[in-house]
Amino acid sequence: MIKEKIKDAINKQINAEMYSAYLYLSMSAYFESINLKGFANWMKAQVQEEMVHAMKFYDYINERGGRVLLTAIDAPPTQWDSSLAVFEYTYKHEQRVTGLINGLVDLAISEKDHATNNFLQWFVAEQVEEESSADAVVQKLKIAGDRSGGLFMLDQELGQRVFTPPVAEK
Numbered sequence: 001m002i003k004e005k006i007k008d009a010i011n012k013q014i015n016a017e018m019y020s021a022y023l024y025l026s027m028s029a030y031f032e033s034i035n036l037k038g039f040a041n042w043m044k045a046q047v048q049e050e051m052v053h054a055m056k057f058y059d060y061i062n063e064r065g066g067r068v069l070l071t072a073i074d075a076p077p078t079q080w081d082s083s084l085a086v087f088e089y090t091y092k093h094e095q096r097v098t099g100l101i102n103g104l105v106d107l108a109i110s111e112k113d114h115a116t117n118n119f120l121q122w123f124v125a126e127q128v129e130e131e132s133s134a135d136a137v138v139q140k141l142k143i144a145g146d147r148s149g150g151l152f153m154l155d156q157e158l159g160q161r162v163f164t165p166p167v168a169e170k
């Protein structure tokens with residue numbers, strides 16, 4: 001049976017992951033509105049990643065005999081100044097999420113909950129990838145600068161992203 005404190009913290013993380021999904025969906029809508037379909041596609045794949053994250057936490061609470069309690073999801077921003085601003089926001093957001101995951105690990109350790117600590121290690125590794133993939137686009141956008149040719153090519157590249165669900169492990 002999962003401890004109350006850990007269960008509450010993971011329930012909060014479900015909300016944070018759902019917010020991330022909502023944020024990236026809002027970014028996808030922004031890119032659709034400025035006709036950058038490839039960027040919109042990248043963000044849509046990111047939405048699916050976040051839903052997987054939320055569901056992993058959801059399943060974990062249930063598996064440990066806890067009760068999932070869903071709460072209101074904040075409204076995300078809807079407007080940015082540029083594609084670069086969107087990806088810089090994304091990178092910062094992922095850094096914040098890494099901080100949340102690290103906080104959960106700290107809690108699991110202080111509560112001597114080894115199962116939860118073990119479960120969270122998947123997210124520790126995942127956050128390295130999440131930060132890195134957002135930062136990679138930031139760097140490419142900086143190289144592309146204001147040149148529309150560069151932006152067009154990057155849009156083509158990001159249009160290739162296909163969401164691949166993680167292999168079935170718990």
Ligand code: FEO
Nearest residue numbers: 017050053097130
């Ligand atoms: Fe759920 Fe993007 O971390």
